[in-house]
Amino acid sequence: MTDLRTPPASDGTPAGTGAAAVTIARTRGAGPARWTWGQLALLVVLAVVVMFTVPNPSLAIGMLVYGLWAAGLNLLVGYGGLVSFGHALPFAWGGYAAGLVLLHVSTSAWLAMLVAAGSMAVLSLLVGAVCLRRTEVYFSMLTLAFAQLGFFIALQWDSVTRGDDGLSGIPVPTLWLPGVTIELNALRDPLTFFLFTAVVVLVVFAAMVLYTESPMGRVLQAIRENEERARGCGYNTRLVQLATFVVAGTVAGLAGGLFAMLNNFVGLQPYWLLSGVVLIMVILGGRSSLFGPFLGAVVYLLLESSLSRSFASWQLIVGAIFVVCVLAFPQGLWGLVTQTLPSLVRRGRRTAR
Amino acid sequence: MDQLVSQLLLGLVSGALLVLLALGLNLIFGLLEFINFSHGALYMLGAYLTSYLATMTGDLWLALLVVPIAMAVLGAALERTIIRPMYGRDQVDALLLTFGLTYILIEGVRLVAGSGGRRVPSPGLLDFQVDLGVGRPLPAYLLFVVLVVGLVVAGLWLFLQRTNVGLIVRAGIRDHVMIRALGVRFDRYRTLVFAIGVAVAGIAGVLTGPITGVYPEMGADILILAFVVVVVGGMGSFWGAVVAGLLIGVLVSVTTLYASIYAGIVPFVLMILVMTFRPRGLLGAT
Numbered sequence: 001m002t003d004l005r006t007p008p009a010s011d012g013t014p015a016g017t018g019a020a021a022v023t024i025a026r027t028r029g030a031g032p033a034r035w036t037w038g039q040l041a042l043l044v045v046l047a048v049v050v051m052f053t054v055p056n057p058s059l060a061i062g063m064l065v066y067g068l069w070a071a072g073l074n075l076l077v078g079y080g081g082l083v084s085f086g087h088a089l090p091f092a093w094g095g096y097a098a099g100l101v102l103l104h105v106s107t108s109a110w111l112a113m114l115v116a117a118g119s120m121a122v123l124s125l126l127v128g129a130v131c132l133r134r135t136e137v138y139f140s141m142l143t144l145a146f147a148q149l150g151f152f153i154a155l156q157w158d159s160v161t162r163g164d165d166g167l168s169g170i171p172v173p174t175l176w177l178p179g180v181t182i183e184l185n186a187l188r189d190p191l192t193f194f195l196f197t198a199v200v201v202l203v204v205f206a207a208m209v210l211y212t213e214s215p216m217g218r219v220l221q222a223i224r225e226n227e228e229r230a231r232g233c234g235y236n237t238r239l240v241q242l243a244t245f246v247v248a249g250t251v252a253g254l255a256g257g258l259f260a261m262l263n264n265f266v267g268l269q270p271y272w273l274l275s276g277v278v279l280i281m282v283i284l285g286g287r288s289s290l291f292g293p294f295l296g297a298v299v300y301l302l303l304e305s306s307l308s309r310s311f312a313s314w315q316l317i318v319g320a321i322f323v324v325c326v327l328a329f330p331q332g333l334w335g336l337v338t339q340t341l342p343s344l345v346r347r348g349r350r351t352a353r
Numbered sequence: 354m355d356q357l358v359s360q361l362l363l364g365l366v367s368g369a370l371l372v373l374l375a376l377g378l379n380l381i382f383g384l385l386e387f388i389n390f391s392h393g394a395l396y397m398l399g400a401y402l403t404s405y406l407a408t409m410t411g412d413l414w415l416a417l418l419v420v421p422i423a424m425a426v427l428g429a430a431l432e433r434t435i436i437r438p439m440y441g442r443d444q445v446d447a448l449l450l451t452f453g454l455t456y457i458l459i460e461g462v463r464l465v466a467g468s469g470g471r472r473v474p475s476p477g478l479l480d481f482q483v484d485l486g487v488g489r490p491l492p493a494y495l496l497f498v499v500l501v502v503g504l505v506v507a508g509l510w511l512f513l514q515r516t517n518v519g520l521i522v523r524a525g526i527r528d529h530v531m532i533r534a535l536g537v538r539f540d541r542y543r544t545l546v547f548a549i550g551v552a553v554a555g556i557a558g559v560l561t562g563p564i565t566g567v568y569p570e571m572g573a574d575i576l577i578l579a580f581v582v583v584v585v586g587g588m589g590s591f592w593g594a595v596v597a598g599l600l601i602g603v604l605v606s607v608t609t610l611y612a613s614i615y616a617g618i619v620p621f622v623l624m625i626l627v628m629t630f631r632p633r634g635l636l637g638a639t
Contacts, residue, residue: 083445130629134632136444137448138588141388141581141584142628144580145584156618276452279449279452315456316457323435323457326446326449326453
């Protein structure tokens with residue numbers, strides 16, 4: 001099998017083993033070549049805008065957490081062409097893992113996050129090994145089934161998960177930094193919590209951008225475009241997909257852990273019910289970048305908080321927007337901004353001349 | 354012992370309903386090459402139509418005739434309008450489109466009929482118990498359900514095997530490029546197959562109503578089980594879906610009797626085992 005060790009990512013120029021695959025990925029266009037590191041700057045801007053404009057602090061922090069989760073899912077959906085319908089599983093697992101650590105072991109935020117992400121990485125490896133036995137529609141159905149399985153276990157394993165009631169009264173996590181100790185109390189001191197979340201999200205987001213730009217990330221996109229050909233180039237395609245599944249699962253586990261720390265609660269609701277929601281965020285925001293789903297998460301939560309107050313069936317509108325998105329704007333909101341509008345402007349200029 | 358036999362028979366009934374959904378999914382996947390995520394929501398819609406019709410007429414019979422036809426028309430309309438633009442595109446897009454459709458259908462039903470469930474009267478003609486000689490006596494309606502499912506399965510099989518249209522459908526499943534090259538107007542067959550699949554889901558909805566009542570989320574849970582059935586039986590395999598559907602129905606039902614907390618998990622454990630040791634499914638082609 002091919003050597004998939006990733007050499008340090010260069011400035012985006014295809015190098016070495018990735019070159020052939022990059023050619024495949026780039027020729028068919030959809031690759032997010034133009035906005036790579038710019039995405040990180042965009043994310044900072046978005047976080048600052050959210051910080052100053054969203055009045056409800058727990059909603060603002062939620063936007064960061066959901067955004068991270070959606071961006072992680074897009075590694076599978078957009079970059080890998082693997083539509084997971086069960087991305088609530090890693091999110092909920094991370095939530096329960098962090099909650100249990102905080103309740104029973106230690107109130108260290110680092111430990112909670114480490115366990116949430118680390119245990120999910122191991123679980124992802126097992127789940128992914130089964131889900132990726134066959135790809136495409138099989139993958140979608142299997143991920144959905146695994147999420148349902150997890151839901152049943154969380155519901156029935158009363159002694160650990162407290163079933164229907166969920167884990168409530170999770171203690172406020174403490175963050176030990178060299179020199180200082182900070183209490184991460186989202187209710188009493190939302191700003192600290194927001195900034196802490198923003199830093200974590202930015203770091204993980206940067207790591208994901210790095211991953212998509214690495215030779216391995218390029219091979220992933222090549223597989224999406226044409227698995228046969230990528231295999232023909234000598235890549236172990238299933239291994240690359242499995243690695244991505246683990247990365248996406250780990251990120252979702254971390255996001256779930258953050259969510260548990262934010263709410264001091266983990267339960268069946270909403271953790272297990274969000275597989276569809278996070279997928280909507282991805283499609284709404286746009287599949288062709290990592291920033292798109294982040295934007296999708298922010299927009300979705302804004303829609304939810306403004307519509308749900310006035311219209312009980314607001315999800316009807318969300319569903320309709322989603323269908324229109326898939327039919328008419330498969331590249332989502334961010335694609336609308338970066339691809340459709342510029343081409344309209346260009347056309348406008350041409351006719352003006 | 355009596356209890357076990359009764360539970361086995363009840364399992365066959367719920368399995369039979371799963372079979373109907375899985376067969377529709379399978380058929381649509383075979384010819385249209387995408388997984389219809391809205392299958393569960395369409396089943397729910399059929400059940401709601403039944404509930405209104407049955408309350409109006411006081412009986413189930415009219416619904417059993419009208420609902421499948423209405424659902425077939427709806428299916429054809431959906432295929433012609435929003436699913437057709439998906440054909441040239443990535444397989445994933447059709448999946449996502451039908452996923453969005455699910456939201457619209459479920460929320461639409463909630464808006465019109467409310468979030469609470471509705472009851473469906475079971476037909477008065479079948480309001481008696483049948484003693485089969487083994488187990489406890491069963492409501493005649495449950496036997497009627499198995500009978501109807503058997504007829505639908507047999508009808509679908511004969512349609513696919515014995516009619517010219519079925520022949521073209523089977524050929525299209527194997528190689529639709531060749532079928533088109535032979536001058537067949539293939540898009541008509543796609544519409545037809547989608548309509549049939551939706552109609553069969555509608556029949557399942559009609560039959561379920563009197564047993565469990567109807568509620569907006571009824572399609573979501575059973576859809577996941579139908580997926581499991583399709584995977585376990587083997588994607589695209591007609592008899593695989595039948596065997597796996599009945600098997601899962603019986604397994605869940607028997608587990609409920611002995612260890613009810615594991616009942617929800619059993620189908621998934623079976624699925625993981627099948628995917629690990631026989632990824633193409635019990636009766637699936639390679």
